[in-house]
Amino acid sequence: MSKFNDKYGNKSAFHQADSQYKPLKKRSIKAVASPQNIEQEKSHGVEGEFKKKENFFNVKSKNMHDLTKQRKFYSNSLLEVPSSNFTADLAQLINIINELFPIKSQHRRSLPNDVHELSLILTEERARLKTPYWAAPRFLSAYLRYFLPWNLVRLAWLFPKLDLSLKNGSTILDCGSGPLTLPIALWLHRPDLRSLKLNFVCTDTGSSALEAGKQLFTEYTGGKSSWSFKTIRSNLGQSLAHFRKPEHKADLIMLGNMLNELSTGNREPLDQLLGQLSVNLQKALNPKGQVLVVEPGTRLGSKLTTNLRFHALRTGYEVLSPCTHQEPCPLLDPAARSWCHFSFPVLEVPRALSSLSVAAKLEKQRASLAFLFLQNKHIQDVDSLDDDYFDEDCDLEEYSENLDCEAGQRASANHATFNQKNTESLKNKTCEARIVSGKILIPGNKDMAFTQNPKMIDGRYACTSHGLALICPFNKPEGSKVTIRFIGERDKKSGALLATEIIAKG
Ligand SMILES: C[S@@+](CC[C@H](N)C(=O)[O-])C[C@H]1O[C@@H](n2cnc3c(N)ncnc32)[C@H](O)[C@@H]1O
Structure with a gap:
């Protein structure tokens, strides 16, 4: 048995030995x-x-x-502090990456620059995304050594508490899979799934990353996991079309950090693109299938997840997370200053990753993500819905800047209604809320209903079925689910409903 298997203590996952597999010979963990x-x-x-x-x-x-x-x-949060083994596991994965995909000394020297350049392409210089970055070996190398590990760090906070309904024989479609980041994250962060027979179909427009990811997973698990992988070079539209066939439908579809890359040229509005995506995802899903979309914790990432949510509710999904309700998203309101994302501290990362991050001038104290977790309700005959595949040639960047989309207008109208009618009638009403911001220091003055005290007090924004709330005084982390009581007034600056937390006795 490969030494990579021992630490999982989950032998049932490894009973089917893969006789073809030859592990790398020597590996030391010191990073x-x-x-x-x-x-x-x-x-x-x-x-x-x-x-x-x-x-x-x-x-x-x-x-x-x-x-x-x-x-x-973090006990009441949808986020979980990563397990104490995680840093060592990630260091081991990075060691394997270095051994499986060695780089020449000349490229090693340019690695921090390559990481920095790819980071620019993925953020500020997005027009360059039109040329696939996987075609350049130096970018594949940079992704494997920097972006893949950091995405695993982010997902370490999200994956443990996701209510995934996977069972033996489930099929998982991972679109825009790159080097299989999300499946690898599931393996690392969900040991409860390792003994299941899961069938992954990982698709992407570039095959080099898919193949690298498959090799990495095989090596990391000693080639003996009970998860099977098919890697297919295809775009999102083709992948979903394939899964429409009754014999192929998926139990879980994952889209990791890829929606923001659906860009180039065309002028189809974001709203239309996401509306079609919502339908096409549903057509590729089993009746109770789930969809997980993870994006960077940026405005664009949040815009994509919250707009997709808007359409998903119309198409017939239940929003499982992060929302505590199925009402319009208050953060879709163009007037909203903040966006739906969750950030958390970077606690400890392998030395190889921290030194590369410093060398690339991309070191982090905090990381963040935006996400949407849906469950198919299958309430309508999806096959009768608009049959067009969505057009992937839409310039999302442009449309994300254009806040005037249909979903935004609806949310805005809704919010205005709440503003006029609901503030006073909500007084003393209780409600579930999800904390969606970091700590905000609010001056306690006579305009604040909470206190006449001129001192600064802690508050946090929260998402509720009645709109955005400002809970004060309050100091629980992002992602926490709490019960609040409205006090019947709004914060003058943000327009958020003022509320206090109801603390359970005993
Ligand atoms: C930032 S990478 C994310 C990779 C991986 N899911 C992760 O989270 O690390 C975005 C991926 O989306 C892929 N991609 C971009 N547009 C796509 C499309 N239209 N169809 C399928 N994949 C696409 C890219 O090739 C790339 O592998």
Whole structure:
């Protein structure tokens, strides 16, 4: 048995040995900048930040204490503090990447620049996305060593608490899969799924990343996992069309960081594109199938998930997360200043990743994501819905700037209605809310209904079925689900409904 399997303690996943598989010969793990690995680093002659043994133990117990505190802090959140094994697992994955896809010393020197350049392409210089970046080996290398690991860090916070309804034999379609980032994240962050027989179909317009991802997964799991993978070069429209056939329908469709790349030329509005996508996803799903869309925690990422949500509710899905309700999204309102995303601290990453991030001038203290998790309700005959595949040639960037989309207008109208009618009638009403912002310091003054105290107090924005709320005083992390009571007034600056948290007794 490969040494990569031992640590999972989940032998049933590995009973079907793959006799073809030959693991890489020698592998050492020494790349984690964490107290857990300091002793190992010392044995390799690497001097970490912790020079004395006493320091190591102090730091270790302090870290464990911090971790326990963090876990408690996030206990009501949809986010979960990553498991204590995660950093070592990620370091191991990075080691495997380095061994499977070695780079020549000349390319090693340019790696930080390549990472930086690819980051620009994915963010500020998006016109360059028209040329597929997977065609350049240096970008594949940069993605595998920087973007893949950081996406795994992000997903470590999201995946553990997702209510996935996968079972033996489930089929998962991962579109825009790249190097299989989402399936690898499922393996790392959902050990409960490892013993299931899952069939993954991973599609992308570029095949080099798909193949690299498949090799990486096979090597990491010792080639003996009970998950099967088909990698197919096809675009999103083709992939969903294939899955319309009754014998192919998916139980879960995942789109990871790819919606924001559906760009080039055409002028089809974002709204139309996402409307068609919602229908086409449903046609490719089993009746109770689920859809998971993850995007960067940017305005664009949030615009994509919240607009898709708008259409999904019309098409016939239940929104499982992040929303606590099925009403219009208050953050779709063009007047809303913030956007739906969740950010969290970067606690500990492998040393190889932190040094590459510093060298590429992209180090992070916090990371974020936007996401949407849907369940097919299958309430209408989807096959009778508009049969056109959506047009992938739409310039999303342009339309994301154009806030005047149908969904935005509807949300705005809704919000205005709430503004006029509901504020006072909501007084003392209770409601579930999802925290969607970091801590906001609010001056306690006489305009604030909460307090006459001139001191600054903590508050956070929350999403509710009645619109955006401002809970104050409050200090629970992003993603928390809480019960609140409206006080019948609005915050003058943001227009949010003012509320207080109801704290359960005992
Ligand atoms: C940022 S990468 C994300 C890869 C992976 N899902 C992840 O989260 O790391 C975006 C991926 O979407 C793919 N992509 C872009 N447009 C696509 C389209 N129209 N159809 C299918 N894949 C597409 C790109 O080739 C790329 O692999």
